[in-house]
Amino acid sequence: MAWVPLESNPEVMTKFLHKLGVPKNWGIVDVYGVDPDLLAVIPRPVLALILLYPITDKSDRFKNDREAKLKEDGQKISEDIYYMKQCVSNACGTVALIHGVANNSDKIQLEDGQLKSFLDSTKGLSPLERGELLAKSEAIIDTHKELAQEGQTEAPGDDSPVNHHFITFVEKDGSLYELDGRQSIPVNHGASTADTFLDDAVRVCREYMARDPDEVRFTMVALAANE
Numbered sequence: 001m002a003w004v005p006l007e008s009n010p011e012v013m014t015k016f017l018h019k020l021g022v023p024k025n026w027g028i029v030d031v032y033g034v035d036p037d038l039l040a041v042i043p044r045p046v047l048a049l050i051l052l053y054p055i056t057d058k059s060d061r062f063k064n065d066r067e068a069k070l071k072e073d074g075q076k077i078s079e080d081i082y083y084m085k086q087c088v089s090n091a092c093g094t095v096a097l098i099h100g101v102a103n104n105s106d107k108i109q110l111e112d113g114q115l116k117s118f119l120d121s122t123k124g125l126s127p128l129e130r131g132e133l134l135a136k137s138e139a140i141i142d143t144h145k146e147l148a149q150e151g152q153t154e155a156p157g158d159d160s161p162v163n164h165h166f167i168t169f170v171e172k173d174g175s176l177y178e179l180d181g182r183q184s185i186p187v188n189h190g191a192s193t194a195d196t197f198l199d200d201a202v203r204v205c206r207e208y209m210a211r212d213p214d215e216v217r218f219t220m221v222a223l224a225a226n227e
Helices: 010-020 036-040 057-073 092-102 114-122 127-134 138-148 197-211
Strands: 026-031 046-054 164-172 175-179 187-191 219-225
Touching: 010 026, 010 092, 010 114, 010 138, 010 219, 026 046, 036 197, 046 092, 046 197, 057 197, 092 114, 092 127, 092 138, 092 164, 092 219, 114 127, 114 138, 164 197, 175 197, 187 197, 197 219
Parallel strands: none
Antiparallel strands: 026 219, 046 164, 046 219, 164 175, 175 187
């Protein structure tokens, strides 16, 4: 089973979130670069940073090795982190957006709708159970399909191989978390605050780019106040 992938397009992603019940005072904006001057123009507050990165043998090796080490060594994970597995090919854009919203439910007053119903019904479930339920959530699937066709580039078929992947960074209970539906656990990147979150998340994104210096296909967007 596979979905048509969402484009890394702030307009499309914002429309998607609004259709799911995120109020109009929040939206997705481009992050044009990691320099302080470019970060300064992003509307505040910033609640989540989403990185689209190219999947390569090198990136997969790194993530697998890191996951094995974290499972062996252990890490502190907040009980309030909402994390879900990606159980459908090409659903990473939707999973990334849900991770961004779900972990900021104290700041985003979700309207009654598809996403609020989904989050309420999956509150006590495991990451795998959440992912499996998303794969059956027809209302969210239909919205994803509709918006996947609205990008600036022609949408690939749902069976086309996709070599990019979305992951989300959020700050929760004083720590920076990386949430990746392809992994089985969240990653705690250490101390962070609402004020330092964007700089902290960008630092980790820089590390992604540094591990693959010949690769240029990195894109960042942020879930932020909608001016």
